[in-house]
Amino acid sequence: MSTQKIRIFAAKRPDLKTISSVQNPIVKQVLQLKEKSRVRKTSGLFVLEGKRELSLALKGNYRTGPVLIYEDICPAAEIEALFDNTPRKAEFISISKEVYRKLAYRETTEGVLAISENKEHTxxxxxxxxxxxxxxxxxxxxxxxxxxxxxxxxxxxxxxxxxxxxxxxxxxxxxxxxxxxxxxxxxxxxxxxxxxxxxxxxxxxxxxxxxxxxxxxxxxxxxxxxxxxxxxxxxxxxxxxxxxxxxxxxxxxxxxxxxxxxxxxxxxxxxxxxxxxxxxxx
Structure with missing residues (x-):
């Protein structure tokens, strides 16, 4: 693949919804889900981080909500492709560097986080x-x-x-x-x-x-x-x-x-x- 094509693939997607403020309600929801077991339990939701984790969750038939992508690290098309062979649909949102740093557990999270529904482990x-x-x-x-x-x-x-x-x-x-x-x-x-x-x-x-x-x-x-x-x-x-x-x-x-x-x-x-x-x- 030529350098030019790589740049095109990695370019940011202007059609994606964007979150640039850490005060955004979705950002606040992600933080609460990450930090509070009570919130995870009452809402039935949790936050996963990383491409491999998201891929495995889809393989395990988890229902995924908003997918947050920091495009400087991970092209949106790469994450959207994970959903190609599944019946699952999701909303993809581009986030700013400030938001990503606020949410990511570590900077090696590969630029992607997602809210997902948990399962009953009875x-x-x-x-x-x-x-x-x-x-x-x-x-x-x-x-x-x-x-x-x-x-x-x-x-x-x-x-x-x-x-x-x-x-x-x-x-x-x-x-x-x-x-x-x-x-x-x-x-x-x-x-x-x-x-x-x-x-x-x-x-x-x-x-x-x-x-x-x-x-x-x-x-x-x-x-x-x-x-x-x-x-x-x-x-x-x-x-x-x-x-x-x-x-x-x-x-x-x-x-x-x-x-x-x-x-x-x-x-x-x-x-x-x-x-x-x-x-x-x-």
Whole structure:
């Protein structure tokens, strides 16, 4: 492609609606959605940032509202093209540098933000297409970065579902969206109380394997080829007694150093990829 054609492609679109003031109502709405979990919950909306995240949200059939584009970084035509093969329609708005800097989580957000409708992540909405689903369960993870890493691990292993028991934050927290690199949109995700999640697993005849220090066997000695839920807790407190009482098998990752625990996302990755190895996918 010639330099001239590149310039034409990257030129700003004069036909787009433009927002240049940080006092614009849409700008204020985006800020509230980014900063306040209560607003996200009551409105059913959230803000996503980045071309990859927007592409994955469209793939996950999320309904997207206004798409804000800083054209000095990203040509509007490039974002509009993401919608070409989807039934989704959106309003595209060009924003100024001042507005972009006010809204973007970081300047490497690729010049695009969008308001989107969230989904209901209920246990009743989870379904399985195979007889031996592999599920990752995390109880009460607090750090958005850990939740994002858990979702990335589940996506990498193509887990059938991720379930958060006793969630401490909403799934559309900007830090979770950022750290998951859009994997929130690519996995079946559900939330519920520990009691509800245990009941769901038992109802669906899914074996519960809890990562725990007591009454445990090395993880690699356990058969994970059947319908299995790998359950992990926080590094600080581990799993609650309710999980341990209902566990079909406690498993442990043997360690040779001085500490007896690892980051929850690292532990989950070790366990889930052992399950994938046993299932012949590695």
């Amino acid at each position: 246990l009743n909405a989870v379904s399985f297409t195979k007889a031996n689903p592999l599920i990752l369960v995390a109880e009460a993870p607090e750090k958005p970065g850990n939740i994002g890493a858990l979702l990335r691990t589940a996506d990498a292993a193509n887990a059938d579902a991720v379930i958060i028991a006793n969630p401490k934050t909403d799934l559309y927290n900007p830090n979770i969206l950022r750290s998951s690199v859009g994997c929130v949109f690519t996995r079946q995700i559900a939330t519920g109380s520990t009691e509800e999640v245990i009941s769901f697993l038992k109802k669906n005849n899914i074996r519960i394997c809890c990562a725990a220090l007591t009454a445990s066997v090395p993880y690699h000695t356990v058969d994970f080829t059947g319908a299995t839920a790998l359950v992990v807790g926080t590094e600080a407190t581990g799993l609650s007694d309710e999980w341990l009482r209902n566990s079909d098998r406690n498993i442990i990752i043997p360690m040779q150093g001085e500490i007896d625990s690892m980051n929850v996302s690292v532990s989950a990755a070790i366990l889930i990829f052992e399950a994938k190895r046993q299932r012949g996918f590695l």
